[in-house]
Amino acid sequence: VPLVDMKWSQIPKDIKEQIWEAVDMAFVKWKDFKSTLTRHYILPYTNDKEKLSQPPETYKFIEKAQWDAFVASRLSKDFESVHSQHAQIREKLKYNHRLSRKGYAGLEDQLKETMPGVEIDRSTLWKRARQDKHGNIPNPKVAEKAKLIDELQNQVSEGKVSVYGSNDVLTIALGPEHPGRLRGVGAGISPRQYFTLPKPQRVSFDDRLKERLRVLLQEETKKMEAKAREEALRMEARTKQLVEAEREHFLSQLSQLIPNFDPSMLKPRISQSPKNPMSDKASCSGGDVRSLHFEDDTAKNGKHQEDEEKEEEKKDEEKEEEKKDEEKEEEKQEEKEKEDEEKHDDK
Structure with a gap:
């Protein structure tokens, strides 16, 4: 079944039935398997603890810890009570x-x-x-x-x-x-x-299957969505940690290359006037020259941004002037039409 670009209502009916059969079969096999273990390998040996100490030879894949827990659950008073009740109910049934x-x-x-x-x-x-x-x-x-x-x-x-x-x-x-x-x-x-x-x-039986499968898939979808959200949050936190670590490493390298390095130098200084590093080049060390070049580039970027803002303001003013001229022209046209109407009325 495609995982993307397809709604449940768009999945063919035969595939839905196969999904439900697979889900139901898995549950039945799991339930039957536990019943087989209980009837053939536990209840007949309730008085023989030695035979219950290890998983059956036929099912060696069962871990001992799980087997011990399963045996304990089947020998508990709660299970014995439920098992006895079901046995009594079966005895009362005349037509199984x-x-x-x-x-x-x-x-x-x-x-x-x-x-x-x-x-x-x-x-x-x-x-x-x-x-x-x-x-x-x-x-x-x-x-x-x-x-x-x-x-x-x-x-x-x-x-x-x-x-x-x-x-x-x-x-x-x-x-x-x-x-x-x-x-x-x-x-x-x-x-x-x-x-x-x-x-x-x-x-109908088909409707019951659809409803049970819909509820089952809805619950599973919610679990997957919650898991995906948790994973996304973990990845986001991990990304922040990596970025911060990379930043600290970068600042550490700059501190080694530039004497008296100040991390605040990396922040843009748009409001400051540009400096010419060449004016004091003879008296600057290599690290100071690099620092001045960095500040000069920042200032240039700030000046370029100011020029763009001024250009935008100028265009806005020109548009405003054009709008005023158009309004004056319309007023003149209206006055002229009004005068023509008055002259016509006088005649």
């Missing part, structure tokens, strides 16, 4: 899904591509979310509900069963919804949004 991180919204977009023209309702999503890559449902309880969903869908198409609002096929198959959440659509969508709002107003 097999979705990836894209969730129901990603599954819906996928089915729209593979099943064009077919209405994808939440009962279809719920059933597909529990199938493996071969289309089978290993869990007997889930398979039983999936079969019931197929039967209800056929009865609806034949007109034997009527569905309306929240009383759709999935509700009939699984029972009433709990307040505040909705099965088969994923997080972030309430029953009111799903059953009340028209479908075009529902947030």
Whole structure:
């Protein structure tokens, strides 16, 4: 992606999707990697401190300090409490899904591509979310509900069963919804949004990805801008230091070349009258002659500037005189026209 001369809105959609997939994949791989280490190399050896003292042979690139900190975090009471809570939640789930991180919204977009023209309702999503890559449902309880969903869908198409609002096929198959959440659509969508709002107003998976990516890039841009500002300030301070050091070195050299050197001599003296160093040349040393030449050049520059200012003033005065002459000429012309009008009126 070009870093300059291109706004986010101008980047092609396919590139945006690739960016998000790369970002999401990096997060997933990082999360899965930590989960693998926890499940296979830490939790089975909680009572064997010797095996937890070094990183696994398979992952020798992990530094020991990081490994020790990671093991300590996984053996902490806080992690144990969270892990236990999640285990209890999983035990209570009757119909576990097999979705990836894209969730129901990603599954819906996928089915729209593979099943064009077919209405994808939440009962279809719920059933597909529990199938493996071969289309089978290993869990007997889930398979039983999936079969019931197929039967209800056929009865609806034949007109034997009527569905309306929240009383759709999935509700009939699984029972009433709990307040505040909705099965088969994923997080972030309430029953009111799903059953009340028209479908075009529902947030699609692509829109969610765009928004998440926009926020992520916005935060990253702010960090980069702040870092760039800090770097610019550091460079500015460093430049000032180098300039000051160079100036001090230059003044030191001048002090060695010119006896009784005064740094204030380097400042322009425009208000002073020019001096002729040749008048006292016989009585001046080499260093004094160089100093006088420097002052003479400064005076010449000052005189040249004064001459330019006088020339500008002279031009301004000439313009002012020309303007006054034009005004007088206009007044005479007006008086003449007025006299001609009076003569005409008298006649």
